[in-house]
Amino acid sequence: VAEDGPVALAAQIHADGFRAALVGLGGRIVATTPGCETVDADPAKVLGTVVEAGAELLRSTGRRCVGAGLAVPSAVAEPDGLALNPLHLAWPVGEPVRRIFVECVRAAGITGPAFAGNDVNLAALAEHRHGAGRGARDLLCVATGHRGVGGALVLDGRLHTGSSGLALEVGHLTVNPEGRPCHCGSRGCLDVEADPLALLVEAGLDPGPEVSLLQQATDLLRTRYDEPAVRRAAETLIDRLGLGLAGLVNILNPDRIILGGLHRTLLEADPDRLCAVVAARSLWGGQSGGVPILPCTLDHDSLVGAAELAWQPVLDDPLGTLG
Template sequence: MNGKPDPRTTAEVVTRTRLERGRGALGPALELVHTGRAPTRAVLTAELGVTRATAGAVAAELEALGLIRVDPRPVAPAGSHGRPSHRLLVEEEGPVALAAQVHADGYRAALVGLGGRIVATTPGCEIVGADPAEVLDSVVAAGAGLLRETGRRCVGAGLAVPSAVAEPDGKALNPLYVAWPAGAPVRDIFARRVREAGLTGPAFTGNDVNLMALAEHRHGAGRGARHLLCVATGHRGVGGALVLDGRLHTGSSGLAMEVGHLTVNPEGRSCYCGSRGCLDVETDPYAFLLAAGRTPGPEESLLKQASDLIVRESADPAVRAATELLVDRLGFGLAGLVNILNPDRIILGALHRVLLGAAPERLRAVVADRSLWGRSGSVPILAAALDHNSLVGAAELAWQPVLDDPLVALGG
């Protein structure tokens, strides 16, 4: 023995030390890659505020967990003369979350990977029975079938429902348009069905528009917004959601942002809440079809019927008048929300997205004219960017424990 340290042992110690330093950064690093905010190792290093060596160790650990892929060929940013950096990509063959959505016109299951990628979906079912246990049994069985077909590892499951979901008990308080009993314990039912199907990972349940907002904020038109307001029609009724500093605002018991009950037409139709002329009954697909003088047909969803009318028959005077009427009422509601919430971006989904596309300047003018903050600096109003955004948002619930601590969630 000459008393000199073995260089191999020293290198191993240095590597372990770097990794131990970086273990606390695994979750934040994964979230940065997941949301597209760290496309390269150089950006990851800067965002985490760590050394290049530590960022490299973190990326290598996430790759070993099967969550990301480090491109072995360094590339320089476009137009840059800086040092090339390795690209960081989500692992396309990695684990998935089971996502499910139930709405008035049916239900669907999907597998969603990191990055909000929909890996596989079931055909949409158009029948929703009055027993939530039977519906959730069917949707979980469909999702389990996708997992068997693809052979993917499941990190957990998330469910989007068209109702406020009370916290902490997970009951759907007002599932009006799916004929479920008020207060149905959907979270417990869904979690039990997931366990009975032999799926691994925790199960979560949330309101569909809240989950739309979460998905759009992380992967869609809401990226980069600090205070994001989302409003959408769903298939019946109107829902809203608010993301504050990157987190969903759900209130003290999960019931915040019931924006459908803002009055926009005092002489309007009666609403189940006891008021008249609420957004819920004045700007949804059913309201549009009535305003256009059309009788809703049973063969297609109300959302599809209304959307197709706006897109394909925009020259029809009755359709044009109905479009302008709903745009004005939607604008009144959005202006009130802007006055209260002062968001830095608004995203519209489902039929409201179609209305925005049909009359963007009219809608923005109504909001600007009737909102205090809109007059001094207009709030951007954008269309939702993601298809099946509530499904993607449901998957985000299941991915969250992995984003919080990949090693614990995956047993690493």
């Protein structure tokens, strides 16, 4: 593949900021913008800003663009591309994020099709093609980034999104019936029992505003894991995560599980405990050595997955698209 070949523009929005990147074939990140730490309550303003940042990358590198992809922390309903539950953003429910993104892409003078999808779905797509999920037929991905917990499934090599794009809302599996109230109206969901905020609270810490919750939780595990309060908090989250994974193993029978965000760090902290919980709690988890549970390996995998959406028409018909 030519080093100076075409790229896709990828954009990602999350609770603590947003970023744009240019991504070549094979998931290779060519250039990225610095991450922005403030997400406006107006989706059009945020998407316009991130697309313009990506357009500046295109101008500065002189690359040809095949299209654009957007990753958002929300289920994206098809066929209209509506963000149904941007719970950790101050965005209205049901915003037409794909239409807004397309309009911003066109306004910036960027050619090619534009797409939008859920960030964990896109992370799973990227990891299946280029990372820890390569070679898996039925791949389950569970991740917690800055807030909440998401999941995705690749079945027989294809991303499974359900009848209208809303499949695998694993964050709303109940893993602690007497636990914290969840944004969905239930209680004790994985979304609020196994994310960065949950770890900090379990450890008895007051999260500070200076650094993202994900960074605070990751630093805690990597620098203070030997402290009894931190270890107990980590074990509590591992047990809750394992309980959720065991239920998913019973239903989905994946041949591999990959974990992203803070869950990757929890796995690295105590892989034996997590695997033991999944094996003990799942019908099939203890047989034949159990289901392999691996950490995600790509940097910015949601960005890479967003770019894969834009690359797909090229992969389907290279001459027709690029000619």
